[in-house]
Amino acid sequence: MSDTRAAVAAARRLVVKVGSSALTTAGDGLDTTRLDALVDAIATRVGAGSQIVLVSSGAIGAGLAPLALGTRPRDLATQQAAASVGQLALAHAYAESFGRYRLTVGQVLLTSDDVVRRAHYRNAQNTFSRLLALGAVPVVNENDTVATEEIRFGDNDRLAALVAHLIGAEALVLLSDVDALYDGDPRSGATRRITDVDGPADIEGIAVGMSSSGLGTGGMVSKLAAARTAAAAGIPVLLAAAAQAGDALGATVGAGTGTAFRAAGSRLSARRFWLGYAAGARGRLHLDDGAVAAVVHRRRSLLAAGITGVDGDFQGGDVVDLVDPAQRVVARGVVAFDAGELPGLIGRSSHQLPEEQRREVVHADDLVPLS
Numbered sequence: 001m002s003d004t005r006a007a008v009a010a011a012r013r014l015v016v017k018v019g020s021s022a023l024t025t026a027g028d029g030l031d032t033t034r035l036d037a038l039v040d041a042i043a044t045r046v047g048a049g050s051q052i053v054l055v056s057s058g059a060i061g062a063g064l065a066p067l068a069l070g071t072r073p074r075d076l077a078t079q080q081a082a083a084s085v086g087q088l089a090l091a092h093a094y095a096e097s098f099g100r101y102r103l104t105v106g107q108v109l110l111t112s113d114d115v116v117r118r119a120h121y122r123n124a125q126n127t128f129s130r131l132l133a134l135g136a137v138p139v140v141n142e143n144d145t146v147a148t149e150e151i152r153f154g155d156n157d158r159l160a161a162l163v164a165h166l167i168g169a170e171a172l173v174l175l176s177d178v179d180a181l182y183d184g185d186p187r188s189g190a191t192r193r194i195t196d197v198d199g200p201a202d203i204e205g206i207a208v209g210m211s212s213s214g215l216g217t218g219g220m221v222s223k224l225a226a227a228r229t230a231a232a233a234g235i236p237v238l239l240a241a242a243a244q245a246g247d248a249l250g251a252t253v254g255a256g257t258g259t260a261f262r263a264a265g266s267r268l269s270a271r272r273f274w275l276g277y278a279a280g281a282r283g284r285l286h287l288d289d290g291a292v293a294a295v296v297h298r299r300r301s302l303l304a305a306g307i308t309g310v311d312g313d314f315q316g317g318d319v320v321d322l323v324d325p326a327q328r329v330v331a332r333g334v335v336a337f338d339a340g341e342l343p344g345l346i347g348r349s350s351h352q353l354p355e356e357q358r359r360e361v362v363h364a365d366d367l368v369p370l371s
């Protein structure tokens, strides 16, 4: 067993994410046989002493058949109507299925605000830890019926990576209708299976595409992004087929099971993770080369002198992206000034500024370089 698979097998707290394409079938809606098989694997692992948070997609897919909608709707209002009907069916099916093992489920519907806003993030953290302490299995989805286009995650892979960090998970298991990451969409011809991703070199040049089932949302693009986010934050990830859930969640994970993403380095603190991956940026600060070197390589605070431009309508305390001269986002941080104040300050060194404005624009403690 590889190190990463061993870490997944040994994890005492895990997030398991299952995609729509593994739970629903176009035309027929929710497939309770496949849902029961997934619950069998989760309940067995819980029985062995692990705590599991399940992030389950499938609300929209499960709402199609009851509303006599043939295919996944494209407009937001119909998607939300389908999610409203389908989420109820999904929650009911999980409650029944986990009930076979005398396990209680708790439904947690999140909007992006719940992880993007710091106070909500803490609140969600408390809810999860209470549910887990009480022995329940939290079943999470995006709150599709209220999320507007602007604030939607629209992608439960990313939500699962965020929840994994939020609850202090020791592993993230992404279950889909495909059994691994391939170097191209496996449905489009001969492709090579990638068993282990130990670093960026292992995924260089691979072609990832969108969902081909018409049920999933983000395809392999969002799975790969989520896996890399979690791995970069210190959480090992296993991507496998939902049909292999027993193996993926078992006491030993077969060497050939899925794709394992090695966790890089140490775990990021909650604040740094929140800053780097969860918070929504309200604007951009453009940096010159000297400022990039200072904040990214020497981990210094960002001073007004190294800023060449400002975009966005943010206020002091908001999160902004820091952008290098080639327009790449190189860091994120909490800005100490309102957008309106900055044009009068940028490019000027501290001694040229009035005393009340002689402070860091982004303090080093509030700054996370992005790889």
Ligand SMILES: Nc1ncnc2c1ncn2[C@@H]1O[C@H](COP(=O)(O)OP(=O)(O)O)[C@@H](O)[C@H]1O
Pocket: 018, 019, 020, 021, 022, 057, 175, 176, 177, 178, 180, 181, 182, 183, 184, 185, 186, 187, 206, 207, 208, 209, 210, 211, 212, 213, 214, 215, 216, 217, 218, 219, 220, 221
């Ligand atoms: N490089 C790739 N490796 C594996 N699957 C890929 C790749 N590129 C595209 N895909 C497609 O992504 C699909 C999984 O994404 P999706 O349907 O959104 O799943 P889910 O509903 O589980 O989130 C697979 O069925 C596959 O067709």
Ligand SMILES: N[C@@H](CCC(=O)OP(=O)(O)O)C(=O)O
Pocket: 018, 019, 020, 021, 056, 057, 058, 059, 060, 061, 083, 141, 142, 144, 154, 155, 156, 157, 215, 216, 217, 218, 219
């Ligand atoms: N929240 C939506 C699922 C969104 C989503 O990311 O779907 P998927 O790509 O199948 O994981 C739903 O429950 O239908």
